[in-house]
Amino acid sequence: MDWDKLRIFHSVADAGSLTHAGDKLNLSQSAVSRQVRALEEALDATLFHRHARGLILTEQGELLFDATTAMSKRLEAAAARIRDSEEEVFGDLRVTTTTGFGTLWLAPRLPKLYEKYPDLKVDLMLEERVLDLPMREADVAIRMKEPSQADLIRKRLMSVRMRAYATKSYLKDNPVPLQLEDMKDHRLICQNTDSAQVGASVSLVKELMTYDVKSTLTVNNYFGVLQGVLNNLGIGILPDYVIQDFPDLVRVLPEVESAEVPVFLAYPEELRHSKRISAFRDFVQDEIISYRKALRNKEIT
Numbered sequence: 001m002d003w004d005k006l007r008i009f010h011s012v013a014d015a016g017s018l019t020h021a022g023d024k025l026n027l028s029q030s031a032v033s034r035q036v037r038a039l040e041e042a043l044d045a046t047l048f049h050r051h052a053r054g055l056i057l058t059e060q061g062e063l064l065f066d067a068t069t070a071m072s073k074r075l076e077a078a079a080a081r082i083r084d085s086e087e088e089v090f091g092d093l094r095v096t097t098t099t100g101f102g103t104l105w106l107a108p109r110l111p112k113l114y115e116k117y118p119d120l121k122v123d124l125m126l127e128e129r130v131l132d133l134p135m136r137e138a139d140v141a142i143r144m145k146e147p148s149q150a151d152l153i154r155k156r157l158m159s160v161r162m163r164a165y166a167t168k169s170y171l172k173d174n175p176v177p178l179q180l181e182d183m184k185d186h187r188l189i190c191q192n193t194d195s196a197q198v199g200a201s202v203s204l205v206k207e208l209m210t211y212d213v214k215s216t217l218t219v220n221n222y223f224g225v226l227q228g229v230l231n232n233l234g235i236g237i238l239p240d241y242v243i244q245d246f247p248d249l250v251r252v253l254p255e256v257e258s259a260e261v262p263v264f265l266a267y268p269e270e271l272r273h274s275k276r277i278s279a280f281r282d283f284v285q286d287e288i289i290s291y292r293k294a295l296r297n298k299e300i301t
Contacts, residue, residue: 012048013064043060045060089268091121091276092139094123095138096127097141099146100198104222104241116279118252133147134151142264145198151268152269153267155265155285156261157265161259162237163238167249167250170229170250176267178251180208181233183212186215187217187233190216190217201237207239234255242296
């Protein structure tokens with residue numbers, strides 16, 4: 001099968017338009033159209049439904065697009081391994097993690113990574129959906145549970161617990177809660193239990209909701225919860241890793257905490273020797289060590 005025609009088909013299917021695919025490939029619309037028709041004739045199949053608003057894949061087109069997508073990701077992986085044969089760390093690195101961990105812990109620390117590797121191009125993909133690393137939807141992941149996908153190298157980084165926090169200024173103006181029943185005098189700020197998040201957090205929030213909490217603010221990510229707490233709207237349920245970077249936060253109700261949530265770093269087996277992956281892995285591990293030391297020092301003082 002003609003690889004060039006497959007490449008053009010993939011671009012058209014991805015763009016949903018002959019014109020947009022042509023712009024991306026630096027080809028005229030007519031040239032793209034000829035290549036797609038030639039591929040359809042070679043396969044004796046119709047790959048697209050054509051209508052005024054663009055192109056839609058047929059069932060046969062969907063099958064071929066799945067195949068070309070897998071091929072494209074494998075080629076990207078091969079290219080990455082070839083680039084990583086050099087001594088220098090450079091190029092694209094796609095990192096996926098949760099919105100909370102990515103915005104509140106990882107992103108603020110990335111300047112140190114760029115300082116050491118200025119030619120690195122990090123694409124930070126923040127979402128709760130677990131991306132498929134073996135299919136190269138991302139290069140490396142940091143997740144709040146052990147990845148179940150096959151052919152992955154996994155390393156446990158640390159553990160996290162969800163706890164109750166308020167600002168010092170909020171606690172000056174409001175009665176400090178001494179027991180869970182006191183939550184009736186405060187607004188609870190937390191993630192919506194219907195939003196995608198770790199089960200330990202959902203369980204803790206559901207337990208708190210059984211008390212007579214009269215006012216709540218629910219958000220679909222921890223960044224929003226943190227903003228509510230920092231703006232003195234009430235007491236928030238947040239991961240304990242926020243304490244280091246937000247010293248105005250004070251833990252309240254020490255008996256309130258979730259079950260332990262493990263944090264794992266994972267990447268495909270085929271990227272074992274990637275220098276970009278190694279650089280990122282070592283950077284994260286060093287930051288975890290610094291984070292733990294800071295927490296210990298804070299506990300001592």
